[in-house]
Amino acid sequence: MNKLVIAPANSLIVQSKESKKRLLPVNGDGFGVGWYPLHDDPEPARIVSIEPAWSNQNLIQLTSKVSSEHFFAHVRDASKGMPVSQSNCHPFTSGRYMFMHNGRLDQFTKFKRNILNGLSDKAFNLIKGNTDSEYAFALFMDVINFAENLSPEQLKQGLYETIKRIVAYRVEVGANTNAFINFAVSDGSTIVATRFATDQHKQPASLFYCKGCFEYDHNKDDILVEHGIGNNVIICSEPLSETSHGWQKVERNHAVIVHENNNVSVEKIPIPYQS
Amino acid sequence: MNKLVIAPANSLIVQSKESKKRLLPVNGDGFGVGWYPLHDDPEPARIVSIEPAWSNQNLIQLTSKVSSEHFFAHVRDASKGMPVSQSNCHPFTSGRYMFMHNGRLDQFTKFKRNILNGLSDKAFNLIKGNTDSEYAFALFMDVINFAENLSPEQLKQGLYETIKRIVAYRVEVGANTNAFINFAVSDGSTIVATRFATDQHKQPASLFYCKGCFEYDHNKDDILVEHGIGNNVIICSEPLSETSHGWQKVERNHAVIVHENNNVSVEKIPIPYQS
Amino acid sequence: MNKLVIAPANSLIVQSKESKKRLLPVNGDGFGVGWYPLHDDPEPARIVSIEPAWSNQNLIQLTSKVSSEHFFAHVRDASKGMPVSQSNCHPFTSGRYMFMHNGRLDQFTKFKRNILNGLSDKAFNLIKGNTDSEYAFALFMDVINFAENLSPEQLKQGLYETIKRIVAYRVEVGANTNAFINFAVSDGSTIVATRFATDQHKQPASLFYCKGCFEYDHNKDDILVEHGIGNNVIICSEPLSETSHGWQKVERNHAVIVHENNNVSVEKIPIPYQS
């Protein structure tokens, strides 16, 4: 994982202190890494910390020494008033599912109870922290009914339905400012990542992907993306290398789907703007 | 505060590692200190940490250098499955109220949603963590309707009513194992502390109090309690000094009330056993 | 302390995430507050944390509820390779002295052992961490021979002598890049703060001071400095208010001395450039 999390010129640890695509560059309220083990185990591992990623020796060790062909990594910038705690770190996991969120469900406190009230006991008990993101994940687990074997289509529709319900809750309580809904979910085989804003006049957070063979170029101190060759896929909120070729920008209110064979498709999310 | 939190032979930091009155002696899942400032400020301060108290330099500094005539101190042993986070540390505060809990509301997950559903939005939004203790505090704040000026009687009745409602919720869902309800609440003037078990066949956690003039005895490396003289009051789950004279054991299902003039009264809590 | 640490438009917690006068704006590797108690106690208190200051509830509580007329506050940006630990947080204290450092003793590893070898056992045992800053403080304590009652002149000369010795160690090992030596020391009565660079072609870190009556202006969401009136003094690496009037920039290789009566003097530090 080091090759992607630590080594690149604009790696996640660089983004934790100096991200390029945000108004404020700091994501210093903890980090998390989730990965599917190489050995036969369908459930992902999750290591989180409330420490900033940039100085974290455990993160360097973990990503340098643990191998995985399928992982999530996240650095957090806590929304105002949201406690910094391990329970609030992404990714969130349940069974074989792993979920993370880049963004903010604006006016969350207005519809927090509505979400809670609608959850099954099982989903309610999943929640250990108090962020909009974790609530969204609990909602997702309810939407898919905690099913263990979804088709890629079901996984995608499950995520879309989660967004629809969030929008519905927001409409219900009159939360009409923008919700930034960049979600990513995986079941270990398929990944679905969204770039979505509820307000047509606002931009969602950025999202990029890239397919190819990633080699770290020690001369350029950068990741080298030879697209067309190789079969790995990266989805990230900002390109990891300084050379931008190879990185595809995901359009607003679109989703990226990475299939088991690493084929990538992009499609418009069939959900109307809230306003 | 040092004289009481750090210096005594069986001080809170000793209790964090080697408490005497519990099956397991360790309370290493964080600590908290809340105090009413000496200057004119009705709202208590709260410093908490997820680090064990026993080695904590900040705790030593804080209690040695900050003066207060009215404070709470707590070391936590997290119930199984309850996250260790600053949000889950005691004491909890709201306005002029400070609250802490020694014990466990058994089968909390069974009636957690019931409590939540009954809370006002204001009390709901108080909750930053996910412990039974913090839920009990939110319930208390609703019971007293967030009123700022309660008489000592109202404060006490508010705490009793909180216990009654907890018992009612438990009955509702069939939670019939013992709930350990040692609560302490203060408004800066009056303290009410309970020693309560819902099951008549189980013992609540221990509770003691002591009134007198506390001087640290450097020869004996212990706190010296000269009861009868002086006018300070300590309430604690275990005597702080090794010499037991001066410490009054609080009987089960009784409450200690400390009035503004440091007069102490003890009374039976007028709530029947749940079973 | 809140009025100065938390409330201002460019407060320390703002500086922890978005400082204005540095190449990189983040100081997220912990914080520390040291203060002299209002009651009769010559030795300062010290609360430190490895958590970023910006989200820290303890810092808000502490500075809001503890009063002091003489305090230091620091946010840290760890030099590369320097561990983030409580031991490495500023301010450092010993007896009645409190010390902090904004800057970096370049090529520290080259002369670290030289400093160590020159320390008395008492100063050697002061060191709990491994930063250039703490080593400089240990050196200072040796320079003043751990004396408890220095005149303001002796305090100042002690700090200058510390700088001289650091420069001498650096010359000894050929460390010829710039050392950023913004030190601040207090004995509870007098404060001496330096703005010093060893290389005449490099700028030291910024330093400002201000004298007056500080009132928080709720309309402007800013600190209001009425200089000429009032008698308080602030020394800081960046002005705390957005309106710059009232703030005096300290020239390079000068020192600010604040006397017990809050008289301020500024003087050139009589130490030549290293190169």
Next chain:
Amino acid sequence: MNKLVIAPANSLIVQSKESKKRLLPVNGDGFGVGWYPLHDDPEPARIVSIEPAWSNQNLIQLTSKVSSEHFFAHVRDASKGMPVSQSNCHPFTSGRYMFMHNGRLDQFTKFKRNILNGLSDKAFNLIKGNTDSEYAFALFMDVINFAENLSPEQLKQGLYETIKRIVAYRVEVGANTNAFINFAVSDGSTIVATRFATDQHKQPASLFYCKGCFEYDHNKDDILVEHGIGNNVIICSEPLSETSHGWQKVERNHAVIVHENNNVSVEKIPIPYQS
């Protein structure tokens, strides 16, 4: 690693709160896990935390999801006055070597500077914390001259020589109380673990080993050791299972050597008592 670190009846996380073989049962000042990756990488990984092991979700995740055939795990009880920091957590690593210590080099402050002064710059710069254990590791690295390929005999002799030098330093400064020297070192192939006390009238910390096939017995909620069958080796300060058969106690001032083929030998350490 879960099968050994988390699952056993007297697992490391149980020992963190309720160890059986110590005067005080708590080892709550952080933990560390070091492991050699299964893939081709001679250098161990190291994850450490200042949080108590007993409640740590990261530790559960790590040991459940990362596989290794060769690992160290440690829970710390900080000696009085030794800071709790990640730098002070065991195991310590350098290149392919991993090292940990159970015990205490009594009167360490007396000979700390002597050790420091004798270190090469390379070993000096290894040190990030301030414990006797880490100093011993730096000394070991100097003894073996940072060589990358030692024979098992050289590894063992290197550890013995390290002990000899520590004893010599202690004699030099008159540190004549007992030093508890239970060291464990590995180069990824061979493990050497000592049980040593410098004072013939004092007992060293406990040490056990066990060879066999370890299966977790869900009925007994315990680890099942079928010795004679299987070829795995555990060395630990306390037996991990409640049934004591299969566990070999290591005699005082003896060493256990585990060879690459998992053959185990035990021998007397050829170093005389200090007193």
